[in-house]
Amino acid sequence: MDRVRIGVIGVGNIARNYHLPPVHALPNAELVAVADLDESLRLRAQKQFGFRDVYTDYRRILDRDDIHAIMLLTRVNTRTEIIPAALEAGKHVFTQKPFALTNEDAEFLAQAARRTGNRLACSFMHRYFSHTQGARRILQEGKIGRLEMVRHRNCIGSRYDNAVRLWGGVLDIGTHGIDVIRYLTEQHVVKVQAMMDPYLTNANLPIDPTINRPNETVAIMNFEMSGGTLVTFEMHWTQRGGAGAYYAEHYGDGGSMFIKHPIAPATLVYTQGHKGDWIQPGLEQHPKGHLHHKIFIDDILNNTCESATPEDAVATVKIINAAYEAAQTGKTITVG
Known part of the structure; x- marks a missing residue:
């Protein structure tokens, strides 16, 4: 096989604006068929990306035997039905994040991938950004020494009703930050502390019956990592201004590294020693989403495993649910 033929399930905003354009541009991938319950979205995607076949029923x-892979770009509550069915049908699966709502569902999906032997990649887009890739190289090459502390922020200017629709800010954008923290440190989260706005004194947010908890818009989490690094992770869903959607600080025993930091002179910089000058590494530049999706296609064609794994996705779900438990109980939660 020298070309991956793809069926897409769900063609909302993130699908049309982020996922599908770079896949459409890949010479070794072909967008063949699309399914969505909304006729206007189906027809819009067909016109924009040239799908030959459109369906209501995924x-x-x-x-279809002529389709090799599925891109599942629907909401999280569809995962446990569609992903196992696709894997059992012999398809490789690329799924949007978050991976699952519960730890049990996440394990169920990962087990389906192991049982069938087909690829299941979760869309952690932030790990494929050029500055994230460059930061990983800096850390792997020991440019700032042994990593001691990390501060990571994910903040957007959305609305509370969107947090309700997506079952919480941590579950949505927090997923990205948690994956990047694991990806860059190359360590596991072993303990979690958290504070979130629904559990503050005098907070009175309603319980969402789907998830059996309130929906949060502000969260501060502390992680103990398996290699001894301490991490603070901040999430703000309804930020009115200030810093960008994502920035991070990494402090080692030999220097520091900033990613997209408001006081840094460039997107990615690091310094060595106590008073060293900022060093700006060269970064490979790609069109938006190119590397992310190219790696998934290459994994299928070359039998490699460079995409985020089901185990990465399961770990992220477990950390998120540990954070919810920590915020609700006020306890430090060990991640199993």
């Missing part, structure tokens, strides 16, 4: 895609 099962029509799974039944």
Whole structure:
């Protein structure tokens, strides 16, 4: 096989504006069929990306022998039905984040991938940004020494009703930050502390029956990492101004590294020693989403495993749920 033929399930805003354009541009991938319950979205995607076949029922895609992979770009509550069905149908699966709502569902999906032997990659887009890739090289090369402390922020200017629709800010954008923390440190989260706005004194937010908890818009989390690094992770869903959507500080015993930091002179910089000058490494530049999706296609064609794994996705879900438990109980939670 020298070309991966793809069926897409769900063509909302993130699909049309982020995922599908770079896949459409890849010479070794072909967007063949699309399924969505919304006719206007189906027809819009067909016109924009040249899908030959459009369906209401996603099962029509799974039944086709000429489709090798599925891009599942629907909401999280569809995962446990569609992902196992696609894997059992012999398809490789690329799924949007978050991976699952519960730890049990996440393990169920990972087990389906192991059982079938087909690829299951979760879309942690932030790990594929050029500055994240450059930061990983800096840390791997020991430019700032042994990593002691990390501060990571994910903040956007959205609305509370969107947090309700997506079942909480930590579950949505927090997923990105947690994956990047694990990806850059190359360590596991072993303990979690957290504070979130629904559990503050005098907070009175309603319980969402789907997830059996309130929906948060502000969160501060502390992680103990398996290699001894301490991490503070901040999430603000309804930020009115200030810093950008994502920045991070990394402090080692031999220097510091800043990613997209408001006081830094460039997107990615590091310094060595106590009073060293900022060093700006060269970064490979790619069109938006190119590397992210190219790696998934290359994994299928070359039998490699460079995409985020199901185990990465399960770990992220477990950390998020540990943070919810920590915020609710006020306890430090050990991540199993």
